[in-house]
Every structure is written in structure tokens, then in C-alpha cells.
Amino acid sequence: MAKKYDFLFKLLLIGDSGVGKTCLIIRFAEDNFNSTYISTIGIDFKVKTIEVDGKKVKLQVWDTAGQERFKTITTAYYRGAMGIILVYDITDEKSFENIQNWMKSIKENASAGVSRMLLGNKCDIEAKRKVTTETGEKLAKDHGIRFFETSAKSCINVEESFLALARDILQKASKKPGTTGREVKITSSTEKKSSKCVLL
Ligand SMILES: Nc1nc2c(ncn2[C@@H]2O[C@H](COP(=O)(O)OP(=O)(O)OP(=O)(O)O)[C@@H](O)[C@H]2O)c(=O)[nH]1
Numbered sequence: 193m194a195k196k197y198d199f200l201f202k203l204l205l206i207g208d209s210g211v212g213k214t215c216l217i218i219r220f221a222e223d224n225f226n227s228t229y230i231s232t233i234g235i236d237f238k239v240k241t242i243e244v245d246g247k248k249v250k251l252q253v254w255d256t257a258g259q260e261r262f263k264t265i266t267t268a269y270y271r272g273a274m275g276i277i278l279v280y281d282i283t284d285e286k287s288f289e290n291i292q293n294w295m296k297s298i299k300e301n302a303s304a305g306v307s308r309m310l311l312g313n314k315c316d317i318e319a320k321r322k323v324t325t326e327t328g329e330k331l332a333k334d335h336g337i338r339f340f341e342t343s344a345k346s347c348i349n350v351e352e353s354f355l356a357l358a359r360d361i362l363q364k365a366s367k368k369p370g371t372t373g374r375e376v377k378i379t380s381s382t383e384k385k386s387s388k389c390v391l392l
């Protein structure tokens with residue numbers, strides 16, 4: 193009987209509509225990309241088990257709709273999140289400016305001590321870049337959080353960023369036992385090994 197996972201972490205992605213939250217989650221969980229844009233309605237989630245420092249960590253990744261009309265539904269999910277990933281689009285200045293509003297939402301609705309991370313997505317379209325890497329880095333530094341530029345399409349820093357956030361949460365959990373979602377499940381089922389990024 194093998195342990196299925198050692199820890200269960202709930203993560204949440206937020207950010208303006210169209211920045212690529214759903215695509216990042218699909219790239220991470222299924223290693224796939226489809227450029228057909230289907231805007232998320234309300235909330236959805238995917239799971240993936242990864243290995244962090246020798247521990248099996250099951251990530252339950254919640255995908256929120258960026259559209260304003262879903263704000264009431266989506267903010268209700270902030271409280272249960274151990275990690276919140278703020279996403280903007282490097283080709284869309286407005287989505288970057290709005291990060292401060294998403295930060296405010298976290299402050300109002302998430303648990304104190306939630307781990308945050310900032311992602312500048314769509315870094316594959318350098319020609320249309322509006323937000324410099326330095327600008328993104330500076331904002332993250334001001335908030336004392338991690339920063340990555342990612343591409344769900346070209347598979348850049350997707351797995352790396354999720355892993356980094358999971359590691360931060362794991363380290364917090366080890367320091368304060370009993371305060372996060374440690375769960376040990378004894379089952380005999382085996383899970384599919386995570387695939388490496390495949391460009392389609
Ligand atoms: N070039 C490029 N396009 C991307 C990338 N990620 C997402 N897109 C495109 O951006 C559009 C929006 O992506 P979604 O993942 O649906 O955006 P979202 O943030 O989930 O949007 P909402 O669900 O409305 O909040 C789609 O047409 C994607 O194909 C990327 O890394 N590079």
C-alpha cells in the first residue's frame with residue numbers, strides 16, 4: 193500500500209479576464225494548450241500531484257473567472273486557498289495595473305499568511321510586450337513575493353512557478369505543524385507520472 197500523497201494544497205489563480213489563467217492551469221495539469229478562447233464561467237479546478245523535496249504534494253488548483261460579474265462568487269473561494277497566484281498579461285498594461293486591485297481583494301478576502309506569487313504571462317509574444325520584466329519584478333519585490341514571466345503557450349516557467357509556490361507553502365507548513373492542510377491518505381491506487389512539457 194503506497195501513500196497517494198503527503199500534503200494537499202489548495203491554490204487559486206486570479207487576474208483579469210484573458211490573461212491566461214485557464215491556459216496556465218491546463219498547461220500545468222495536462223501539458224496541453226489550445227488557443228481557442230473560452231472565458232471561464234464562475235469557478236473550476238484541476239488537480240495534479242507533484243513531488244516537492246521528496247514529498248508528494250497534491251495541488252488542487254482553482255481557476256477563477258476574471259470577469260467582474262463573477263467577483264462575488266470567486267472571492268468566496270479566497271479564504272480556503274493556501275496559495276494565490278496573481279496573473280497579468282505582459283502585452284496588456286491594464287491587466288498589470290489591475291494587479292493592485294487583485295492584491296486588495298486578497299487582503300480583504302483571503303486568509304492572513306496566504307502565500308502569494310506574481311506571474312507575467314504570454315512572454316512568448318515579445319513583440320507585443322507592454323510591461324517590462326523589471327516593472328514586474330519591482331512590483332513583486334515591493335510585496336515581498338515571487339515573480340516569474342511565463343508562457344502557457346510555449347511552456348515557459350509554468351511547472352517551475354507552481355513548484356516554487358508549493359515549496360514555499362510546504363516550508364511554511366513544516367515550520368508550523370497543524371496549521372495547514374496536511375493529509376495522509378493510505379490508498380493503493382497509483383497516479384500517472386507527471387509529463388514533461390510537450391509543445392504542440
Ligand atoms: N501567446 C499566448 N497566448 C496565450 C497564453 N496564455 C493564454 N493565451 C491566450 O489568451 C487567451 C485567454 O486565455 P485564458 O486562459 O482563457 O484566459 P483567462 O485568464 O482564463 O480568462 P477568463 O477565464 O476570462 O478569466 C486565449 O486565447 C489563449 O489562447 C500564452 O502564454 N501565450
Ligand SMILES: *[C@@H]1O[C@H](CO)[C@@H](O)[C@H](O)[C@H]1NC(C)=O
Pocket residue numbers: 226227228
Ligand atoms: C480547441 O478547443 C476547441 C473548443 O473546445 C475545439 O473545438 C478544438 O477542436 C480544439 N483544438 C484542438 C487542436 O484540440
Ligand SMILES: *[C@@H]1O[C@H](CO)[C@@H](O)[C@H](O)[C@H]1NC(C)=O
Pocket residue numbers: 264267268269300301
Ligand atoms: C470580501 O471582502 C469585502 C470587503 O471586506 C466584503 O464586502 C465581501 O463580502 C467579502 N466577500 C466574501 C465572499 O467574503
Ligand SMILES: [Mg+2]
Pocket residue numbers: 213214215230231232255256257258
Ligand atoms: Mg479562464
